[in-house]
Amino acid sequence: MPTESTSQGATHSRPVEAVLAHPWRTVAVVVAAGLLALLLLWDWNWFRGPVERIVSARTGRSFDIGGDLDVDVGRTAVIRADRLTLGNADWSDSPDMATTDRLELHVRLWPLLAGQVHIPELRLRQPDILLEAGEDGGNWRFDGMSGEGEGPRIDLLHVESGRLRYVDAARETDVDLGVASEDTEDPSVRPLALSGDGHWRGAPFELTGAVASPLALRETETPYAIDLRASAGATRAHARGAITRLLGLSAFDLQMALSGKDLEDLYPLLGIAMPHTPPYELDGRLVRDDAVWRYEGFSGKVGDSDLGGTAKITTGRERLLFEGDLHSKLLDFDDLAGFVGGAPDSGAGETGNAELEAEAAKRAAAGRLLPDTPYDLHKLRNMDADVRWKAARIEAPGWPLDDMDVRILLEAGLLRLDPLEFGAAGGRIRSTVRMDARQDAIQTDAAIRARGLELGRLLPDNELAQGAVGRVSGDIDLSGTGNSVARMLATADGDATLGMGRGQVSNLLLELAGLDIYEALKFLIGKDRQVAVRCAFGDFAVQDGVMTTRALAFDTEDTIIIGEGTIDLGEEQLDLLLKPRPKDRSILALRSPLVIDGSFRDPGFRPDMARLGLRGAIALALGSIAPPAALLATLELGPGEDSTCGGQYAK
Known part of the structure; x- marks a missing residue:
C-alpha cells in the first residue's frame, strides 16, 4: 500500500516539478495569464487623459474625448473613441475646429516597431470640420507641427453623414457642405459625395457632385476622379474627368465648363477684370502649375460671337496677371459694346443681356448716343493684362467692318490698345489708344489712321x-x-x-x-x-x-x-x-x-x-x-x- 501511494504521489507531482524545474516558463505563464486578464478587464478610458494631453501638446489646441475610449488588440488594433472635439485657433470666434461622434482607427502593430504608421481603415461618423481663413493664415495650421516628414499611410476612409464648412469672412465666403462616402464594390476607391450651399465672394453659392477619396491625392501617378458642379450668382462651372497630374493641389489639369450671363461677374468671384458682355458659354482644359492657371484650348460663345483660344492667370504677384491668345471666326460687333461702356444692341434672334439693355434704353430715352458709363478705376489698377484677340469676320449691320486685330496691355492702371485694327470698307483703320487711369480722371490719347476705305462701302x-x-x-x-x-x-x-x-x-x-x-x-x-x-x-x-x-x-x-x-x-x-x-x-x-x-x-x-x-x-x-x-x-x-x-x- 505505501508503495502504491508513493507511486501515485510521484505521478501527480511530475507536471509541477517540470514547471518548477524551468522558472522562466512559470513567469511566461503568469504574465500571459495576467495580460489576458488585463485585456479582458482593463478600462481603456484610463488613457483618455494622456491621449488628450499628447494631442494638445502636438497641435497647440484643446482636445477632448467626451465618450468612451476602447481598443481591440490584435495584429491590427482597432481603436474607437466617441465624441471627440478639437479646439479652434485662438483668433476664431468659433470654439471648435472639428468634432466627430465616433472615430474608428485600425492600426497595424508590427510596423510601429519600425516607426511606421499604417492605418488600413479610418472611419468617421458625423464629423463636423470647420476650415477658416484669417489674417494670419488658416486655422488648419497648427503650432509645433511643421508638416515635414512622411505621414501615416491610410488605405481606406469612410465618412458617414459628415459636414465640411469653409469660412473666409474677409472675402465674404461661407460654404457649408454635406460629405458622405458612396458605396462601391471596391472600398479602396470609395468616392466622397458633396452637396451644399452658402456664399462665395458675396454671391449665393451651390455645389454638388463627387470626388475620389482624398486619400488618393497622395498617388501622384494615379488619375484623381472628379465631377463637380458649382454656381455662384449667375456664374456656373462644371469640373469633370480625371486629374492626370496632381501634386497636393499645386499642379493639376481637368476639363472645366464656364457659363453665365456676364463675364464681368468673374471679377468679384475670381478677381479677373472683364468688360460687360452678353451671356457666355465656354469649355476647355484647366491646368494649374503652382501660381499659374491656364485655360487651354477653350471654345464657346459670348453673345452671338464664337470665342476660343488660351487664357492664363498668374497669381502670387503684386497684381494678378491675365494673359490671353484669343480668336473668333465670327464676331458680332454688338458684343464689343461693353469695352466702351455700352450695351449690346441685340435685335430679334440675338443673344442679349437684359440688365445691360435696360441701361442702354435709359440712355436712348435721354437722347444720348455716346456711352457714359464710367470705367471702374479699381479694376484697371488691380490687374495686369496682355491679351491678343483676332476676329476673322465681323457682323456689324450698318458698319462697313470686315475683321479685327487688337492687343490689350494693362499695367498698374495704364491701359494701351496697340494695335486696335479693323479691316473696314476694303481698307484698314489702325489705332493706338492710351488710357492712363493712375489718376482720379483717366487721361486718354488716341491716334487713328484710316487708309483706303472704299466710298461706296x-x-x-x-x-x-x-x-x-x-x-x-x-x-x-x-x-x-x-x-x-x-x-x-x-x-x-x-x-x-x-x-x-x-x-x-x-x-x-x-x-x-x-x-x-x-x-x-x-x-x-x-x-x-x-x-x-x-x-x-x-x-x-x-x-x-x-x-x-x-x-x-x-x-x-x-x-x-x-x-x-x-x-x-x-x-x-x-x-x-x-x-x-x-x-x-x-x-x-x-x-x-x-x-x-x-x-x-x-x-x-x-x-x-x-x-x-x-x-x-x-x-x-x-x-x-x-x-x-x-x-x-x-x-x-x-x-x-x-x-x-x-x-x-x-x-
Whole structure:
C-alpha cells in the first residue's frame, strides 16, 4: 500500500516539478495569464487623459474625448473613441475646429516597431470640420507641427453623414457642405459625395457632385476622379474627368465648363477684370502649375460671337496677371459694346443681356448716343493684362467692318490698345489708344489712321451710294480727360482730317443734295449716271470737345459743295452748313445752303428755309405777273469753280 501511494504521489507531482524545474516558463505563464486578464478587464478610458494631453501638446489646441475610449488588440488594433472635439485657433470666434461622434482607427502593430504608421481603415461618423481663413493664415495650421516628414499611410476612409464648412469672412465666403462616402464594390476607391450651399465672394453659392477619396491625392501617378458642379450668382462651372497630374493641389489639369450671363461677374468671384458682355458659354482644359492657371484650348460663345483660344492667370504677384491668345471666326460687333461702356444692341434672334439693355434704353430715352458709363478705376489698377484677340469676320449691320486685330496691355492702371485694327470698307483703320487711369480722371490719347476705305462701302445701306467709287483716308488725333467715353470726347483736343482723291458718285445724289429739281427729275425718270469726283476734303480743329471746320469741300465735274460749322462731341449736336455751287446751268434749281443739324441720335438734313423761302417768294411774285417769268428765280448760272482739295489723301 505505501508503495502504491508513493507511486501515485510521484505521478501527480511530475507536471509541477517540470514547471518548477524551468522558472522562466512559470513567469511566461503568469504574465500571459495576467495580460489576458488585463485585456479582458482593463478600462481603456484610463488613457483618455494622456491621449488628450499628447494631442494638445502636438497641435497647440484643446482636445477632448467626451465618450468612451476602447481598443481591440490584435495584429491590427482597432481603436474607437466617441465624441471627440478639437479646439479652434485662438483668433476664431468659433470654439471648435472639428468634432466627430465616433472615430474608428485600425492600426497595424508590427510596423510601429519600425516607426511606421499604417492605418488600413479610418472611419468617421458625423464629423463636423470647420476650415477658416484669417489674417494670419488658416486655422488648419497648427503650432509645433511643421508638416515635414512622411505621414501615416491610410488605405481606406469612410465618412458617414459628415459636414465640411469653409469660412473666409474677409472675402465674404461661407460654404457649408454635406460629405458622405458612396458605396462601391471596391472600398479602396470609395468616392466622397458633396452637396451644399452658402456664399462665395458675396454671391449665393451651390455645389454638388463627387470626388475620389482624398486619400488618393497622395498617388501622384494615379488619375484623381472628379465631377463637380458649382454656381455662384449667375456664374456656373462644371469640373469633370480625371486629374492626370496632381501634386497636393499645386499642379493639376481637368476639363472645366464656364457659363453665365456676364463675364464681368468673374471679377468679384475670381478677381479677373472683364468688360460687360452678353451671356457666355465656354469649355476647355484647366491646368494649374503652382501660381499659374491656364485655360487651354477653350471654345464657346459670348453673345452671338464664337470665342476660343488660351487664357492664363498668374497669381502670387503684386497684381494678378491675365494673359490671353484669343480668336473668333465670327464676331458680332454688338458684343464689343461693353469695352466702351455700352450695351449690346441685340435685335430679334440675338443673344442679349437684359440688365445691360435696360441701361442702354435709359440712355436712348435721354437722347444720348455716346456711352457714359464710367470705367471702374479699381479694376484697371488691380490687374495686369496682355491679351491678343483676332476676329476673322465681323457682323456689324450698318458698319462697313470686315475683321479685327487688337492687343490689350494693362499695367498698374495704364491701359494701351496697340494695335486696335479693323479691316473696314476694303481698307484698314489702325489705332493706338492710351488710357492712363493712375489718376482720379483717366487721361486718354488716341491716334487713328484710316487708309483706303472704299466710298461706296462706307454707306452700305444707301442705294444711291452703291455705285460710288473712290478711296477715303484720314488721320484723327485726340486727347481727352474723363472716366467714360462720353466724357473723354466732351473734353477732347486735337485734329481730325479726312480726304479722298478722284472717284465717282451718283449724279442724282448730288442733284438731290443741291435741290436741283429739274436735274433730279431727269435722272429719276431716265437713267442715273455717275459723275466724276475730283476730290473731297475735311479738316477740323478740336478744342474742348468741339470740332470746328478749317476746310470742308466736295468737288465734282459739275458741282462743288463747300461747308462750315461745328460738331459738338459733348452735347452730341451737329451744326454744319453746306453750300452747293453748280458748274452748269439748270432750271428749277433751289440752290440754297443745306443745313445738317440735330443730335447724333437724330440728325437732320434740310435746306436753309430762310434763303429757300426768299427764292420762293420771288418766284411767286414773278409768276403773278407772267408765269414763265417764275422760272427766272430758279435759274442757276453756275458760278462754281474747280477747287484744290484732298491734300495728301487726294491720290
